[in-house]
Structures are given as C-alpha cells and as structure tokens.
C-alpha cells in the first residue's frame with residue numbers, strides 16, 4: 001500500500017530535498033495507554049526508523065528531526081534521563097544499520113550540555129557515519145533556534161572585531177553560513193505531529209519558505225506511509241516564494 005504512494009509521489013512531481021519534523025505527542029500517546037511518558041518516547045523511536053526508511057525510499061536528501069530542545073532541559077530529571085538513555089540506546093542499536101544504508105548523521109545543538117555518555121555516543125555516530133551519500137540525517141538535540149541565531153551573530157561580531165569581515169559584508173548568506181545547518185539547503189517541508197500549530201523555536205531562519213504540514217497523529221503512530229502522504233500534499237502546494245504565480 002505505501003509502495004503505491006511511493007510510486008505516485010515519484011511520478012507526481014519533485015520530492016522535497018529537505019524535510020524537517022517536529023516529533024510531538026509522545027507524552028500524550030503514553031498517557032492514552034496509561035503508560036509512563038518515557039515509554040511514549042521509546043515508542044517514538046519506531047517512527048524515527050520509519051521516516052528514515054521513507055526518506056531513503058523517496059530519495060529525500062536531508063531529514064532534520066527535532067529530538068530534544070534546550071527548553072526540554074526543564075522537564076523532570078527522570079524524563080531527561082530517560083531521553084538521554086534512549087539516545088544512547090538508539091545510537092548503539094542503529095549505528096551499523098545507518099552506516100550500511102549510507103546515512104550520515106549530524107547532531108545539531110548545544111552539545112556541551114550533554115552528559116559524558118550521551119556526548120560520546122553522539123561523537124561516535126557522527127564520526128562513524130561520516131561520508132554516507134544517500135541521506136543526511138540531522139538530529140537536533142539540546143537545540144534552540146534563537147540560540148543558534150545568537151551564536152551566528154556572535155561569530156559575525158568576532159570576525160568583524162578580528163578584521164576578517166567588514167560589517168557591510170554581512171548579508172543573509174553570511175548569517176546562513178554560521179548556522180548549524182550551513183551545509184544543507186533550507187527545509188522545503190516541515191511536518192509537525194500531534195496537531196499543535198507552532199514552530200516551537202525550531203529552525204526559525206531556515207523555515208522561511210517551508211511548506212507546513214500539521215497532522216493530528218501522535219508521533220509514535222506516524223509511519224512511512226504517513227510521510228509519503230505528507231510529501232504528496234507538499235507536491236499539491238504552489239510555492240511562490242513571495243512572487244506571483246506564472
């Protein structure tokens with residue numbers, strides 16, 4: 001069934017080069033089953049596998065997942081610990097599989113705040129998957145878009161003070177080159193699960209012209225087929241980038 005959709009989207013139009021996803025609703029998924037919240041996050045890992053496979057099948061070049069925000073550090077310690085353990089478990093379990101599928105993993109965010117075990121796991125997956133050519137998978141962890149933009153501004157100021165740059169040279173490209181996402185094109189499509197219609201401090205600069213797709217589905221229920229439905233909807237949109245249609 002999902003392969004029918006895959007065939008349709010391949011003939012239908014161009015596939016987004018970059019998809020970004022706010023994976024929301026793990027807590028509500030767990031609550032609906034009278035389970036502790038961490039089990040919702042655990043169930044969310046299956047959906048992560050589904051969308052990675054879907055992007056490989058549809059030949060999407062870049063997938064950026066919002067896994068843990070800087071604001072999430074304010075959650076109860078037990079939930080933070082569970083999420084960090086899950087990250088380590090995910091990396092230990094998926095590393096070989098991702099490498100064999102030629103997926104390059106980058107972790108974007110303030111990694112200095114990670115506990116040593118999580119930091120080592122993150123460094124390992126980035127080193128061991130480097131050079132994979134079929135999909136760039138970005139995991140945003142301890143990530144805040146405003147902090148990312150402030151960091152870029154700080155780097156511009158440092159470059160100006162050091163004489164490497166004159167202020168008149170500061171343009172949009174100069175800012176974009178100093179964001180974590182500098183190597184990749186901006187997302188074409190943002191998917192958010194669980195029905196919330198917010199951007200939540202995610203890729204504020206990069207999403208300027210992304211098409212937004214909000215589904216009421218909770219993240220652990222999201223499948224490869226749902227990804228293909230979102231891409232088909234994207235293909236029906238008219239993107240004008242502020243211009244008039246021709």
Ligand code: FPP
Pocket residue numbers: 023024025026027028029041042044045048065066067068069072086087090139194219
């Ligand atoms: C938001 O749901 C989800 C998160 C804060 C964590 C996302 C993590 C995963 C999907 C699993 C781990 C993934 C990797 C790549 C290791 P929420 O807790 O805010 O849900 P709620 O709004 O229903 O409470």
